Amino acid sequence: MEPAGQEREVPARYEPGEGCVTTVVRLPVRIVVLVLVVPVRLVWDALAAAGRAVDRTVLRPLGRALAWLWRTLVVIPAAWAWRTLVVTPVAWAWRTLVVIPLAWTWRTLIVAPLAGLWRYVLAPAGRGIAAAVAWLAHCLVVVPAQWLYAYVLTPLGHGIAWLLRALGVALVWLGKALFVWPWVALWRYLLAPVGRGIAVAVAWLVRYLVVVPAQWLYASVLTPVGHGIAWVVRGIATVLVTLVRWIVVVPVVALWRxxxxPVGRALAAVVTVIVREVGAALGLCWRVAGVISCAVGRFLGTLLRWIFVEPLRWAYRSVLTPLGHGIRDGIWRPVRQALRSARETVRQTRREIRRALFGAPRESERAVTEVPRREPGARETRTLGSSTTALTKD
Structure with a gap:
């Protein structure tokens, strides 16, 4: 037994490592994928760089130039020509030649005559005809109709209604006496008692001739036979189920289990490992190929710089710049000074010739300058014995 107070140490949790399939598959897959991916990445980076360069240096300026040319040479002249040569003349011609004449013709030849005809002919004639028709209708239709309704139709209708009510009452009483009352008496005193007796007899016969034998047959014959058949069917079903279970189900389950x-799990594990490693290898190799592509690009850039750029820089810095400075200081500057001196000499010569031929130019009269006003002096300081007013000043 362990001593009291000493705690049992919990063993560290087991960290499973990578399986043998992963270790076997990883390196070959990565090598193969790297070999396949590096050229693709190099070509991809080269195409991307070329595409960016072409887009930046050729396509964008070309597109802007074509857009400017299209707008300047086609759109603006076409719009101006359409607006100036088509829309404006057509609108003016339509308004001048069609709209204004049609409006004047409509107002003069149709609207004005129709308005006069309606106002001075049709409206008064219509009002007169309406008044005459209303008077004739009132005298020939309304007044006779009122008299006929009040003195002929109303009494006649009242008499016909009284006769119809009396005839209806008589017909109802006669119908009851001839049809309803005999049938009611026949049903109440003959048919109903006979029907009840027949129903009782039929019910007794059905009970003792059908129901009782059927109950005895069900209880004494059909029920035992059904129980026996059910027992036989259950036994056969049990035997069949047992046979199917031990012949089919148990072997199939054992084969599956x-x-x-296990084979499926092993295959799934292997396929999962392979797919995972291929995916990881693709990602890793794509990144490695990117690094390699960048290194190759930098190498090519450095090589091009040392082959082309650095010699050109050296030639510009060591040869062309001193040569240009020498040409500027030894040739161009003296030539400029000589040209400047010659230009000044020519100017002086022209000035002397002009003075000899036409005389010296008159000097412009000097403008009389006004003497600036002196600023007023500061006011004397006020004391107790002095005053600022003119009357009290000393």
């Missing part, structure tokens, strides 16, 4: 499932 002990053969197919």
């Amino acid at each position: 002990y053969v197919l499932a």
Whole structure:
């Protein structure tokens, strides 16, 4: 037994490592994928760089130039020509030649005559005809109709209604006496008692001739036979189920549990490892190919710089710049000074010739300058014995 107070140490949790399939598959897959991916990445980076360069240096300026040319040479002249040569003349011609004449013709030849005809002919005639028709209708239709309704139709209708009510009452009483009352008496005193007796007899016969024998047959014959058939069917079903279970189900389950499932899990694990490693290898190799592509690009850039750029820089810095400075200081500057001296000499010569031929130019009269006003002096300081007013000043 362990001593009291000493705590049992919990073992460290087991960290499973990578399986043998992963270790075997990883390196070959990565090598193969790297070999396949590096050229693709190099070509991809080269095409991307070329595409960016072409887009930046050729396509964008060309597109802007074409857009400017299209707008300047086609759109603006076409719009101006359409607006100036088509829309404006057509609108003016339509308004001048069609709209204004049609409006004047409509107002003069149609609207004005129709308005006069309606106002001075049709409206008064219509009002007169309406008044005459209303008077004739009132005298020939309304007044006779009122008299006929009041003195002929109303009394006649009242008499016909009284006769119809009396005839209806008589017909109802006669119908009851001839049809309803005999049938009611026949049903109440003959048919109903006979029907009840027949129903009782039929019910007794059905009970003792059908129901009682059927109950005895069900209880004494059909029920035992059904129980026996059910027992036989259950036995046969049990035997069949047992046979199917031990012949089909148990072998299939055992095959699945002990053969197919382990094999499937192993295959799934292997396929999963392979797919995972291929995906990881693709990602890693794509990144490595990117690094390699960048290194190759930098190498090519450095090589081009040392082959072309650096010699040109050296030639510009060591040869062309001193040569240009020498040409500027030894040739161009003296030539400029000589040209400047010659130009000044020519100017002086022209000035002397002009003075000899036409005389010296008159000097412009000097403008009389006004003497600036002196600023007023500061006011004397006020004391107790002095005053600022003119009357009291000393």
